[in-house]
Amino acid sequence: MDERLEKALDFSNYMVTLNNQKRLLAEQFDQDIIYYTRGGQFTVTQELISFCHTLFASDQTVAVLIDDNNIPIEIESLEHFLSEINSIYFEASNKYLNEYSKLKKNRSVEGIIG
Amino acid sequence: MDKGVLTFARNNSQVDYIKQAVFLAKRVRKYLDLPTTIATDSIDYLATAYPDYEDIFDQVIELDWTNTHSLKRFYDGSISEKRLEFKNDSRCLAYDISPYDETILLDTDYIISDDTFKHCFLQELDLLLYKDAYDLANFRDYSEFEYVSDTSVDFYWATCVFFRKTKTNKIFFDLIKHIQENWSYYNAVYQINSVTYRNDHAFSVAIHIMNGYQSGNFAGYMPGKLYYTTDRDILLDLQDKRFTFLVEKQHHLGEYLAIKFENYSVHVMNKFSLERIINV
Numbered sequence: 372m373d374e375r376l377e378k379a380l381d382f383s384n385y386m387v388t389l390n391n392q393k394r395l396l397a398e399q400f401d402q403d404i405i406y407y408t409r410g411g412q413f414t415v416t417q418e419l420i421s422f423c424h425t426l427f428a429s430d431q432t433v434a435v436l437i438d439d440n441n442i443p444i445e446i447e448s449l450e451h452f453l454s455e456i457n458s459i460y461f462e463a464s465n466k467y468l469n470e471y472s473k474l475k476k477n478r479s480v481e482g483i484i485g
Numbered sequence: 486m487d488k489g490v491l492t493f494a495r496n497n498s499q500v501d502y503i504k505q506a507v508f509l510a511k512r513v514r515k516y517l518d519l520p521t522t523i524a525t526d527s528i529d530y531l532a533t534a535y536p537d538y539e540d541i542f543d544q545v546i547e548l549d550w551t552n553t554h555s556l557k558r559f560y561d562g563s564i565s566e567k568r569l570e571f572k573n574d575s576r577c578l579a580y581d582i583s584p585y586d587e588t589i590l591l592d593t594d595y596i597i598s599d600d601t602f603k604h605c606f607l608q609e610l611d612l613l614l615y616k617d618a619y620d621l622a623n624f625r626d627y628s629e630f631e632y633v634s635d636t637s638v639d640f641y642w643a644t645c646v647f648f649r650k651t652k653t654n655k656i657f658f659d660l661i662k663h664i665q666e667n668w669s670y671y672n673a674v675y676q677i678n679s680v681t682y683r684n685d686h687a688f689s690v691a692i693h694i695m696n697g698y699q700s701g702n703f704a705g706y707m708p709g710k711l712y713y714t715t716d717r718d719i720l721l722d723l724q725d726k727r728f729t730f731l732v733e734k735q736h737h738l739g740e741y742l743a744i745k746f747e748n749y750s751v752h753v754m755n756k757f758s759l760e761r762i763i764n765v
Contacts, residue, residue, distance in 0.1 A: 384742075387742060388742060388743060388744070391623070391742060391744050392744065395744060395746055398619065399746075399748060401710075402709060402710060402748075402749055405709065407604045407607070407708065409607075410607050410608035410609050411608070412604070412608075412708055440706055483743075483745075484743045484744070484745050
């Protein structure tokens with residue numbers, strides 16, 4: 372095989388592998404930000420955090436939130452809920468950043484998968 | 486309330502479902518801290534191959550040995566395949582034989598790697614299944630897992646099912662038995678057009694009927710997401726919660742891409758590569 376083509380194909384294989392792993396890291400992040408409480412399942416989004424902050428700032432201490440499956444869940448302590456979802460989001464996003472940074476540094480398929 | 490996992494393991498000439506079930510039970514204990522009951526037609530083999538089986542399984546339920554005329558193509562990667570017996574007609578008995586008040590019914594090839602299923606027991610719905618799933622290869626046509634067929638009803642996965650023993654769930658599982666016994670009729674009415682009986686299809690049809698012949702919320706959704714690789718992919722390595730797969734390459738038959746995935750459970754459909762990897 373022409374050496375130029377061989378090098379291009381090696382690089383192409385590396386790029387596909389890299390992009391696949393980036394996709395899977397994003398997928399794992401989506402799972403890491405799920406918070407389960409009181410029988411409900413909440414995906415912790417920036418929107419959910421902001422909404423809870425707004426409720427809490429307007430002196431609400433309890434709230435009914437609609438979970439991922441459209442089931443209403445009574446949150447008895449909004450302060451505790453907010454603290455938990457903040458932790459989950461920051462822990463997950465930091466993990467995502469660390470894994471992403473490690474991934475970016477690898478320059479070979481073996482490095483990415485190893 | 487008694488809680489536990491139930492799995493069915495009926496070997497054919499080449500696939501050792503019992504070996505997979507042993508592996509499953511050990512991981513269920515490790516990650517979910519739950520007991521596992523095995524339903525099998527090969528108790529003698531289980532006792533011979535795994536003399537410590539009574540420590541591994543909470544209970545062993547004997548199923549009658551039957552030969553089946555149902556054949557299925559089992560792939561081992563994208564270019565190797567075998568047509569083998571497919572003994573999948575016992576799952577409708579799950580409600581009747583489960584020793585637990587709250588049961589998680591799992592396929593033997595589901596590799597538990599997290600504790601997400603613990604949340605099943607803390608929520609209020611009595612029946613949960615996955616409706617959506619995520620193919621780790623990410624390029625394949627997903628349509629067969631959205632609807633039972635192009636002109637049919639919503640698809641639900643029977644791979645992981647949570648159920649409580651309630652009167653309604655008894656009706657549901659009895660309905661699945663009825664659908665199974667009259668499979669050619671339901672296969673035609675629901676335009677499934679599949680020669681092979683599939684539990685996913687029977688469960689999907691039963692949910693549709695229980696919903697009043699329409700989409701609805703009779704069944705809730707299992708927590709988290711169902712990740713899977715098909716039998717066209719190869720499980721290359723498994724270290725605790727870290728999977729390395731070779732997934733088939735789009736448009737390049739027989740070529741693969743390496744991927745790693747960790748921390749979440751995966752349904753590994755390539756039984757041959759799973760058996761090469763697991764060490765029990």
